[in-house]
Amino acid sequence: MNRFAIILAAGQGTRMKSKLYKVLHQVCGKPMIEHVVEHVSALDIKKIVTIVGHGAEKVQEFLGDRTEYAHQEEQLGTAHAVVQAEGIIGNEQGTTLVVCGDTPLITPETMKALLENHEKTNAKASILTAFTDDPTGYGRIIRNNEGSVEKIVEHKDASPEELKVQEINTGTYCFDNQALFMALKEVGNDNAQGEFYLPDVIGILKQKGEKVSAYQTEDFEETLGVNDRIALSQAESIMKARINRLHMKNxxxxxxxxxxxxxxxxxxxxxxxxxxxxxxxxxxxxxxxxxxxxxxxxxxxxxxxxxxxxxxxxxxxxxxxxxxxxxxxxxxxxxxxxxxxxxxxxxxxxxxxxxxxxxxxxxxxxxxxxxxxxxxxxxxxxxxxxxxxxxxxxxxxxxxxxxxxxxxxxxxxxxxxxxxxxxxxxxxxxxxxxxxxxxxxxxxxxxxxxxxxx
Known part of the structure; x- marks a missing residue:
């Protein structure tokens, strides 16, 4: 089966308060986006498409031909970002991995496990989830009585009961490529942010009776998204410790x-x-x-x-x-x-x-x-x-x-x-x-x- 990857890297990253494009901020001496591209490239991926926006030229100059590019002129949400890749892989048959360019800690092993679980379960969509004691700011994984994924609710749109859920959406997914681009046409922006959310694809597929699965990583730290300098320092510390442990084991x-x-x-x-x-x-x-x-x-x-x-x-x-x-x-x-x-x-x-x-x-x-x-x-x-x-x-x-x-x-x-x-x-x-x-x-x-x- 063909595999594709979409890397979301169009956000300006205003919370970084920096002239530097967010995904070019370094973790352990290397821009975040390069970590992600390297991890994805370690998998059996036919095409990688990076969605760029603010600072696109600098990202393309840095990554070169290691990936193809699609441009998101306006940042109207994650679903809108993924749509920009349709001209490159929209007609392809296979599995598409979607990962954020500001998540440098997700390992190739975890992404591979997500892909394999998705293909083994014959799901149309699979979500990488994790448990955390403090899920503030994360989308919540809402399951039905049988334990199957029912939907993903963004923090700002969650009810008081849904806010108590500690299983969160990491922002990394696998989709059947054809099902993904069909469902994206039905995503609306009737939400608190007025944006087109990629997680809404999960609910759309569920309504069509399609199977949605979830793969839970045991390491919540691995899913850290870097949105400000505090998270950047946390990512640096985690990766530094990971690298040092490997050398000590050797x-x-x-x-x-x-x-x-x-x-x-x-x-x-x-x-x-x-x-x-x-x-x-x-x-x-x-x-x-x-x-x-x-x-x-x-x-x-x-x-x-x-x-x-x-x-x-x-x-x-x-x-x-x-x-x-x-x-x-x-x-x-x-x-x-x-x-x-x-x-x-x-x-x-x-x-x-x-x-x-x-x-x-x-x-x-x-x-x-x-x-x-x-x-x-x-x-x-x-x-x-x-x-x-x-x-x-x-x-x-x-x-x-x-x-x-x-x-x-x-x-x-x-x-x-x-x-x-x-x-x-x-x-x-x-x-x-x-x-x-x-x-x-x-x-x-x-x-x-x-x-x-x-």
Whole structure:
């Protein structure tokens, strides 16, 4: 049987009080709509149609060709939104999943279970429901004496007796596609909001004698819809805890999960220890037996085994095994740091290569450089790479020793096994196995202070 999906993402989200389109607000480093599209894409879905409205261009720019799009010019309710997809899938035979773009926590497993229950029961419509102690604001699932779903009543339209019902509509449905678009033609807007409600399709199908089923998820938190910044923070907290639990089950030690942020895409090897205050973002890959943190930010990096990163920030770079970074180091994008390297406190590395076994232990800036193997960069070593207009390359070959407070004015090459005397400013290439001294000779003016006083 063919399966389709409609993602409702046209609402402006006024309660977010934001210039940013609601479904583009991020949860664990990724826009809500992307979570939903990824979860739906994990199912056997033939076509995905996203209903867009406010901020449509930004959503389409972000999601690209991962989905087709239909535009809802006026936000006249969820049924009106679904109607916009008729031109794309209205004539198709099969099952259609309808899910909201502001529900990033619903898992593919739950959506799959809903689809399978819908198809197994031969229902024309199926509702994903949940129980909650506080159903305020949610549509209520009204069942008949036999326990079958009779209708869904929106909170603002519910009677005092119906408001006591704790089983709620999560806003996620499955429909027989043909039955859905036929019933949508009969949906009216005679309600408190003057809108066309998608849940009214359930009552219309029931009146026609069609079967309506419900699949209840055990995890109410999974169904959270994000309508304001409070719910956004709740979704962030829930997903963060979910991600951290998965890593801990896979052998990662997280000392303080409440104060550790790990993106959904991150991969971390077993026996790695994550200390509090650590943020691991994007598509970061961390090997086994590493020590990360505390208070460390890593984004889109690849890190080998047995590496330690403490109190440091790293972005879009590759780090080898048995490397020590920090505290208070800054690894900027396009850096490649090979095995057994030490990048110490207050060292900044930018778009540079560090060969195996090399060291920059403290207070250095290494930018646009190729550093060979077993190089020692003394305290205060600087590659002077920028002339105010262009960037230039510094090459430091294997076995070089650079003394403290040395400036290497690029473009320049320091030959293999050379020494740079402390305090030098190097403007010319240094031959292999040489000692280069580039500083003024010291002059002592004897009795100068006494003469000055007189």
């Amino acid at each position: 052998g990662v030690t997280i000392i303080d999960p409440a104060n550790t942020y790990i993106s959904k895409e991150a991969v971390i090897g077993a026996d790695t220890v994550i200390y509090p205050g650590t943020m691991i973002k994007g598509k970061t890959i961390i090997g086994s037996d590493c020590v990360i943190g505390p208070n460390t930010e890593i984004e889109n990096c690849k890190i080998g085994d047995f590496t330690e990163v403490r109190h440091s920030t790293m972005f879009s770079s590759e780090i080898g095994s048995h490397v020590k970074i920090g505290p208070f180091a800054h690894i900027r994008p396009q850096s490649v740091i090979h095995d057994e390297v030490k990048i110490g406190n207050f060292v900044e590395v930018k778009k540079s290569i560090f060969g195996t076994g090399s060291k920059a232990s403290h207070l250095s800036y290494i930018g646009d450089a190729e550093v060979g193997k077993d190089v020692n960069l003394g305290c205060g070593s600087i590659t002077v790479n920028y002339d105010g207009k262009n960037k230039y390359l510094t090459k430091i070959e294997d076995g070089v020793f650079v003394g403290c407070n040395s400036n290497l004015i690029a473009p320049v090459t320091i030959g293999k096994n050379s020494y740079i005397a402390a305090g030098s400013t190097i403007t010319d290439d240094v031959p292999e196995s040489s000692l280069s001294i580039a500083r003024a000779r010291q002059t002592n003016k004897l009795g100068y202070i006494e003469k000055k006083k007189k």
